[in-house]
Amino acid sequence: MSLVEVRDIFQSYGARPILERVNLSVGEGEFISIVGASGCGKSTFLRLLLDQERPTRGQITVDGAPLKGEPDRSRGIVFQRYSVFPHLSVRDNIVAAEGLQRPLGRLFGQALSAARRRADAVLERIGLAHVAGQYPAALSGGMQQRLAIAQALAAKPRILLLDEPFGALDPGTREQMHRFLLDLRGEVRMTVFMVTHDLREAFKLGDRVVVFDKTRWDPHDPTAFGATITYDFDARNGGIPYQLKEDQDVFPDPAPQPVASSGQQARP
Numbered sequence: 001m002s003l004v005e006v007r008d009i010f011q012s013y014g015a016r017p018i019l020e021r022v023n024l025s026v027g028e029g030e031f032i033s034i035v036g037a038s039g040c041g042k043s044t045f046l047r048l049l050l051d052q053e054r055p056t057r058g059q060i061t062v063d064g065a066p067l068k069g070e071p072d073r074s075r076g077i078v079f080q081r082y083s084v085f086p087h088l089s090v091r092d093n094i095v096a097a098e099g100l101q102r103p104l105g106r107l108f109g110q111a112l113s114a115a116r117r118r119a120d121a122v123l124e125r126i127g128l129a130h131v132a133g134q135y136p137a138a139l140s141g142g143m144q145q146r147l148a149i150a151q152a153l154a155a156k157p158r159i160l161l162l163d164e165p166f167g168a169l170d171p172g173t174r175e176q177m178h179r180f181l182l183d184l185r186g187e188v189r190m191t192v193f194m195v196t197h198d199l200r201e202a203f204k205l206g207d208r209v210v211v212f213d214k215t216r217w218d219p220h221d222p223t224a225f226g227a228t229i230t231y232d233f234d235a236r237n238g239g240i241p242y243q244l245k246e247d248q249d250v251f252p253d254p255a256p257q258p259v260a261s262s263g264q265q266a267r268p
C-alpha cells in the first residue's frame with residue numbers, strides 16, 4: 001500500500017482555481033521532486049500535504065487515514081527562507097530538532113550530552129562545526145539555510161517537505177547538502193517531497209519527477225484554470241536519464257519518455 005494518496009485534489013483561492021484534479025500515489029521511502037512554472041501551485045500542494053490548508057475538493061490520506069487537521073511531527077518542512085531558533089546556538093538548534101521527536105520534547109543529562117555529540121557530527125558533515133557555539137545571527141544566509149535543512153533532517157520526520165531548500169546556496173554548498181541528504185536517506189527511511197526549479201537537481205535527487213502544469217488555457221483569462229500533474233518521470237538509477245546542458249531550464253529535445261501521466265504512477 002502506498003504511504004501518501006492524493007485523490008482528486010482541487011484547490012481554489014476565492015473564485016481562482018490553482019490546482020485541478022491532482023492525483024498522486026507515493027510509496028514509503030520514495031523521493032518525489034516537484035517541478036513546474038512559477039505560480040502553478042507547487043507550494044500550495046506542499047501546504048496541502050502539510051495539512052496547513054484544506055483542499056476545496058478531494059482528499060489526502062497518509063497510511064490510509066485522512067489528514068487530521070492539526071500539526072503533526074511526522075511531517076517536517078524546510079522553506080526556501082531559513083527558519084532557525086535565533087536564541088539557541090547552532091549546535092542546540094540541531095539538538096532542539098531532535099528533542100522535538102521525544103515525548104516530552106526535552107533532553108536532559110546524559111541524553112543531552114549524547115544529543116550534542118550527534119549534533120556536532122551532523123555539523124561536521126555539513127561544514128558548520130567551526131560555528132557550533134555561535135548564534136544563527138552570526139551566520140551568513142547560506143549557512144543559516146544549511147542549518148535549517150540539517151535541523152529538519154535531524155528531526156527525522158517520516159515525511160519531509162522541502163520547498164526550494166537549496167535555491168539560495170552556492171553550487172559547492174549545494175553539492176555538499178545534496179550528499180548529506182542522500183546519505184541521510186540511506187540511513188533513515190524518509191519519504192520526501194521537494195519543490196525545485198532546478199531540473200538537474202530534481203532528477204539527481206528524486207526517484208520520481210512530477211511536473212505540474214495547466215492542461216487547459218484560456219488566452220483571455222490566464223487564471224481561468226488550475227494546474228495538475230501532467231508528467232510523472234521515473235528518475236531512479238543514479239541520476240539524470242538524459243543529458244542536460246548547463247543552465248538549461250526546459251525539457252530537452254527529444255523529451256524523456258514519461259512513465260505515466262495524469263499523476264498515475266506506473267512502475268515496472
Ligand SMILES: Nc1ncnc2c1ncn2[C@@H]1O[C@H](COP(=O)(O)OP(=O)(O)OP(=O)(O)O)[C@@H](O)[C@H]1O
Nearest residue numbers: 013014018036037038039040041042043044045195
Ligand atoms: N493563501 C493564498 N491566497 C490567495 N492566493 C494564493 C494563496 N497562496 C497562493 N496563492 C496564489 O496561488 C498561486 C500559486 O502559488 P504557489 O506559491 O503555490 O505557486 P508555486 O508554483 O509554488 O510558485 P513559485 O514557483 O513561484 O514558488 C499564486 O498565484 C499565488 O499568488
